[in-house]
Structure formats: C-alpha cells, structure tokens
Amino acid sequence: MSKQPWGILAEFHTPEQLWKACERVRDAGFTHWDAHTPFPIHGLERAMGLKRSWVSMVVLVLGLGGAAAGMGLQWWASTQAYPLVVSGKPLFSWPAFVPIMFECGVMGGAAGAFLGFLGLSKLPQHHHPLFNSKRFERFSDDRFFLSIESTDPEFDPEGTAWLLRSQGADHVEVVEA
C-alpha cells in the first residue's frame, strides 16, 4: 500500500544556499512550499515571492476598536450608568478620559498583533508532518530547510528532488504524511 507522501524536505548548510534555492523554486512556479530557518532571514520573502503580511490591518482595526471601546465605557459609566459630579468637572470630562482611551487602544492593537500573527500563521498547531523528520529538528538550531508539498501542481517526486539537490542541498528526503 503506497501512501501519498506529504512532500519533500531539503536541508542546506548556509542561508545563501537556501536563498538561491528559494529563487530557483519560486521561478520554477511552485506554490505549496516553504523555507524553514532558525532565525528570520531579512528579505527572503522577495526570494520566495511572498506578499507583505497584513497583520497590520488587524492591529489597526482592533487598536481603533479598543480605543473606541475605552472611551465608550468611560462615557457610559460617567454619564449614563452613574452620573456623579466630581471636583466640579463635567460628567463627560474628555481630557481625563484620554489616558484610558489610549491604553485600551494599545491593548486592542497588541491583542491584534498577537492574534493576527497566530491566525495568519495557523498556530497553534498540534502536529505537522514535518515533525516526522528527525533531521528537521535542526531547523531551530543551525540548518536551513526547504519543503515542497506533494499537493503542489508542479510536484513530481523525482524531478523535484533532483531540482533541490542541484541547488546544493546536503540532504533531500521524502516526508511521510
């Protein structure tokens, strides 16, 4: 019984090799593939042909929402729910409400950044086929990996492995699903 493998994993020694391999794989028209590195390599998204992340939008929306909620809460509590004159100031003392409005805006934005990151990178994830590979453990230490999924329309077990090997991969292996 032959099961369709998850994909192919190539291991590189240096960021440069990975970078070149990424450009090659990008130009070959692959779409379901990824690079795995111990630290973010500045600009690799260009070599991979990726678009900018739109975590920023989530942050903007939740940030403004948080600020509005903060001001709304203070307005409602001070003028509707429990109107009480304190130190001769108006019920809606907006200058006094700015600090909390600001803090709530930052809270919303920070939550947006964190949740946006998790959502867009599909984390937390309990298991991933890549963790079946013993060598892959070194992605978080000192090795640079390139993975191509078998679902990619361009994928072909031998040709793809050859392509990666030709880019100077130290090791190329098939990852089981």
Place this chain on the structure above:
Amino acid sequence: MAEAQSTLEVSEPVDLDPIERRPDLIEGNPSFHDITEAVARPLEWKAPLGWYLFLAFSLSLLGLLGVSLAWLIWEGTGIWGNNVPVAWGWPIVNFVFWVGIGHAGTLISAVLFLFRQRWRTSINRTAEAMTLFAVACALIFPAIHTGRPWLDYWMFPVPNQMSLWPQFRSPLMWDIFAVNIYGTVSLIFWYLGLIPDLATMRDRSTTVLKQRIYGLFSLGWRGSHRQWLHYERAYLLLAGLATPLVLSVHSVVSFDFATSQLPGWHTTIFPPYFVAGAIFSGLAMVITLMVICRVVFKMEHIVNMLHFDRMAKLILATGTIVGYAYATEFFVAWYSGNIYEFFAFKNRALGPFAWAYWTMITCNVVIPQVFWFKKARRSIAVLFVVSIFVNIGMWFERFVIVVTSLHRDFMPSSWDYFTPTFWDIATFLGSFGLFFTLFTLFVRFVPMVAIAEVKGVLPQAHVHHHNPIVHGSQGGRGQ
C-alpha cells in the same frame, strides 16, 4: 514591483562601523550551533550550587513578604508609618519604584528595536523578564494600599451588586488600566519573542516531559518563512505599540501626583521627567542583574563589554534628562512666584528631609557622571557599584517626591516627620523576594538570551547579494 538598478557603485562596508572598529556584537566568532548551546546550557545542566543558595535566599525574602501581607490584612494599614499628613508613604514609593524599573525592559526590546540597535539582542530577553517581574512587584502595593484588598474589585469596571461604577476622572483609575495593560502587553511581547526559542528547546529536549512542556508553549512553531513574515510584522507592530505605551505608563503614574494641587507634585514636566527616570532606574537594574548572570552562567561572549558600554551611555543620557528636570522644577518653583511652591522645594533641599534629597542628587546626578569615562563604562566593578547607587537614588527620588511634599501641610499645625515602621521595611524587602524568586526561576527554565535574534546578528547570517544596490522606486513596496 518596480525596482530600479542603481547606477552608483557602492561596495558593502567590511566593518559595521568604520570609525569605531567596534568589537563584534557577539565575541569569539561562534557558529549558530554554539549560540544554541551557550544559551541552552543553563536550562539543561545541573544548576550550580549558587543557584540553589540564591533561590533559598529569595524564597526566604518571599516568605517575609507573605508574613508582612498576612499581618497587614489581619491588622490593617495601621501597621505602616502612613498617617496624616503623610498618608502616602512607603507603599506608593515602592509602587513607583518597581513600575519604574519595569520600564527598561520595554525600552530595550521596543524602542531600541525601532531604532535598529542590534546590540539589544543579547540583553532584551532578560530585560523583558525583569519588566514582568517588576510590574508584578509593583502591582502588590496599590492592591494592598486600599487596606481592604478583598474589595479591590471595586476598581474594575464590572457590574456589581451596588450598581456602582468606577470614577474614571481619578488618575488612580488610569493607573489601574495603564499598569495592568502594560503588564499584559509586555507579557505578549515577551512571549512572542520566546516562541522560536521555546521551539529550539523543544527540539533538543531529552526527556518527554520537557518536550511536551516546551512543545506546548512553542505552539507548533516550525520556523517557516511564511510564519516568520507574520511574526516579524507582528513583532515590529508590537514594538511600535509598546513604545508609546511605555511613555504613557509612567506618565500616568506621574499624573497620580501632578493632577493634584499640591506644591511639589503639581508641575507639567512630570510626565516626561518620570519616564526618563523610569528608564534610568530600569537600566540600572538590568546592569545589576546582567553583571551577575553573565558570570554565573558563563555568557561573557554573548553579553560583552559593548553591551554594558551602551547601557552605561543610556544611563548617562537619561540621568542627564532627570537632572534637567530637577533643575527646571527648581527654577520654575522660584519663577512661578508661588510662595508655597517655592517653599516645597526649599524644604526638600534644606528641610528635615534634606538628607534624602541630597542622597537622591548624589546617586542620580553626581555618581553617574563617571560614565563619561570609557574606562568606567567598561569596568564591571564600576558598573555594578554605580548601578546599585542609581537604584538607591531612584528609590529616594520617589521618597522625596511623596514624603517631603506631604509632611509639611499647608497648616503648620499639621506638620510632621515621617518614620517608617518595621512592617514598611519588611514589605519592601519582601517585594525583592518576589522579584528575585521569579528571576531565579526564569534563568533556569527559560532561555535567557533571545537565541533566534542573536543568530540573526552573527556575520554568517547576513546573505550577501550579488547585485549592488536595489532601491524601491516611487511608491515601491520593495522591501
């Protein structure tokens, strides 16, 4: 994506800085793997005896805190020296002291990140952890200062049986929001930075238990660049949010004083002055802790003299701003023509608490001047001693602000001298127990240096491009 090839020929500089011949950010030219090993070592080796001794010491101080709090709840706030006219005594001094210390972590992780100061990578994790623990210590004091801590929920905007809502015009309410949100955002920031490093610990763990725990907290991270892309953007945005947040938090703390009409408290420079002072004190605490950690855990090549030199310069800079604020306050107190205002300042410098005022000036303004000398900035002994003095000086600054402004009320018949009680001192020392306990556990179970970030600043992490310079054209989304 339109990119124009430049017609200029510029070769990349060999050295990062042609003027200084800076020492490398990380000494000894280590490989990526060496970094992993060096940072993971304290988590995987048997802890040295010193670690256990220090933990025992911290725990005993923590016990003192427990006893002090229990006695406080049993007996009431009368066990403290707080009394009219000095109704805000040590608890508020300690609160401001701890919150202030909690500012350096975010400065180092967020502000220096935005200013592309890559040297921060060796110290940001520890500084952020210190921030969290300092905020935890700080939060104790307002909570217990209410006298009836079981009613603290009155301060939160939650529907309750009395149909009461908090009084949002009070700066103390702003504090509740500011400090809690600061703690939460700092935790998110710290944790986000930890995710890749926890994955490293997961991938090298030797026992199933460790693998499970680190695996759980690393959320299934697999270093994919599609993830890094969102990660880096989120990190940048968090830094962008944390920077105004760090300014706002100590500004709000300063509002607790400055919105009043009390001479010595009500002055418009308080917000930026408090922020500078907070960063000043926090950096001193980072130096104190880093000096100890790098010796105990043998990380001299990761946290080297370059890092201390930079921090000492920041101390000098923020200390100068604090000195500027002291001078401006004093001058305007006279210039205002308000006799009460000027009296408050004369009383600080010459009154019964002059000893506290001059301790503050000596520790905060005079002693840090040694950092003008490179030798001092690069001597571990000098750094350690000066950082302790700054910590002391900044505690006294808050003491001077709180106590000397209150102890001579408008009515001379109410004048009094403030003396702390045994329990004031015990609670304060006890808060160090909480701080040190958390910190001691941190260095043992969490990577204390940001592994992924340090790897990113090693020379071999830099991909050399074959094309000269590429500039995004107008409106380009190039980089």
Place this chain on the structure above:
Amino acid sequence: MEIQTPSLPSDRVALPNQGIWRRLPTLGMAIGVVGLLLTGLLGKGHPADALHSYLVAFLFFLSLGLGGLFFVVIQFLVRAGWSVTIRRLAEHVMATLPLFALLFIPIALGIHEIYHWTHADAVAHDPILQHKAPYLDAGLFHLRAIVYFVIWSAIGLYYWRTSRRQDEIGEASITRRLQNLSPLAIILYGLSQTLAAFDWLMSLDPHWFSTIFGVYFFAGSVVGILAVLILLALSLQRAGALHELVTWEHYHDLGKLLFGFTVFWAYIAFSQFMLIWYANIPEETEFFAARWNTGWKSTSIALALGHFVLPFFVLLLRDVKRQRLGLMVVSIWLLAMHYLDLYWLVMPNLHHDGPALALADVTSLIGVGGLFLAVLTRLMAKGALVPMKDPRLAESLLFENA
C-alpha cells in the same frame, strides 16, 4: 586615517544650475528686505501689532535652525549611519543660526511693545512681577539672548565648517571629534533652548509658568526641521541633484521620524494641557482660558486636529511615506501647523478676543523667510550637498528599511 568612500558624481552633489536654486540667494535677499521694510512701514502707527507678527515669523524660522542643530548633533551623538546623505541639508539649515542674531534686533529694540513685564508702572503694582524682576529684567534678557546666540552660532558654524572640511581632506578623525563634542553640544543646546523659550514665549504672559514649556517648543521645532528636510530633499531631487543619494528608504525613515515627533508633540501638549486643566489653578489656567473661552477656541481646536489627529492617521500609512506627493503635502501641512502653533502661542497676547489676521503677518513671514532662504541657498551653493567623505557614507547609501 583616511577612509575609502564611494565616489559620487559631482553633478549630483552640487546645487542644481537650472531652476530657481541659483537665483535664490539674491532673489530671497531682495524679497526679504522688501518684506521687512514693509513690516516696518506697517508698524509705523502701531508697532506692537507688527512686532508680534514679526516675533511669530522670527521664532518660526529660528525653530527650524534650532531643529536642524538638534538633528545634526543627535546624528553624531548616536553615530547614525543611515542619515549621512541627508545630514548636510540639516547642517546648512543649522548654519543659518547666526542670521537670527541679526534678526533679533527688532525684538530687542521693541521689547517694550511685546513684553508686559518691561513696563515699570505695571511692575510697581504687581508683587509677582517684583518677585520675578531678578530674572525678567530687560538688561538680563538681552544678555541672555546674546549668550543663546553665541552658543547656537558657535555650535552651528563649528559643525558646519568641520563637516565640510571632511569633504576636502576625508579624515575619519573629524567624525570622531564631532562625535566627542556632541554630548556637550546637546546639553548646551537643551539648556539654552529651554531658557530661550521661557524668555521669548513664556514670558509673554509673565504670570504664567509651565515646567514642560521648553520641551514643548523643542517638540515643535523637531517636527519643523523634519518637514523641511523632506521638502528640501524632494525639491532638490526634482531639480536633478542628489539623484540616488537620497532614496525612498531615507524618505521612509524621515517620514517615520516625522510621525514619531508629531505624536511626541501631542504627548507634550496634552500633558501640559491636561495637568493644568485638571488642577485648575488660576495662575496656570489663565493661559488656556485665554485660548479657549475666547474667539481663539476654534484656533485651538484646529491646532489639535491639524497638528496631531490628521497627520497621525495620514502618516500611519506606509505608502504616504514612500511617495512624493504624499510626503510633500504632509510636510507642507505640518510646517503650516507649526507656524499656527507659534501664532497660537504669541498672538493671544495681542488680540485677546480672537485671531485677527494682519498684513504684517504675511510681510514679516516673507521678510524673515526670504532672508532665511537667501542665506540657506548661499550656504548650499558653497560645496557639496552631501558629506562626500563621511566614513559612514556607504552605510547610508546601502541603507534599507527592515
């Protein structure tokens, strides 16, 4: 030690030959002199009006020079590499500072028309002013002004000269010397600028005081210089200079700094306002009462919206910071707001009921502005627009935003 720096084509680092640039030194001078003469004529009947207008224009351009000084010195203090190719523009703006010593003369002479505390009869009936007399004294006021101008001119000219000398001899030691002097320069700048703001702006209302006022003036002047640097670089590039030397990466960073200092200005302005509003002590609140309970209310609102809210949201957008039109509009807008800020600080002292636009506002702005531009372009014509032998030039040229 000589440092290898990339060689730059000379046509890119020189002031453009075509367009208005070469004519500005004389043209600006002519316009400036005419503007000042007109202001003088307008002030014939009521000198106080013209002098107040003149004070706003003087402070506006002075603050740009001071902002330039801060920008240059801080680059040396933090050893910045990214900013090298735009630093020279700020150095030129900073080197105009001696001009303002000259332009201060009308204020020094007209002190009686502007500052209430110079009126001996008023002081005689006012215990507060008597208390302040040791500081608010005409002689000392002039003496302090001389000290400020000596400090600013000395720092400005020294840095300008020394930095330009490096173009010729290319010594790295020059950079080191300027770095070593920068802490001293920044401290002198901080103190003198604070006291100058107290003297020339805060003492307009001699009863009022605010410890943050020096920082407030500083925040506005940094917003001003950043807008000016963006505009200078954009218009020089349009005329063909600085090609590929100032890139979108630099503009992006200047835009980010502009955003940051707009927020910083708002933070300082809000702190000052909120604390005074909250405590509501008469001698402090009068400052805001004069700008809120009068016809100045709409100006105050316009300042809050225009100097902070609007640019905040516009500059939040990444594309605005990497695009010619966007940057141009925002920079011009913020410069206008910086002028409005100073106008709002000065003018309620003269027109208590509300803003009253006068011809002298325009003529003095043209007058001081003309001379400022004339001196600025004359300085720019002398030598390179970029520190050609700065050791960090390569770093700046290769600079990319992360």
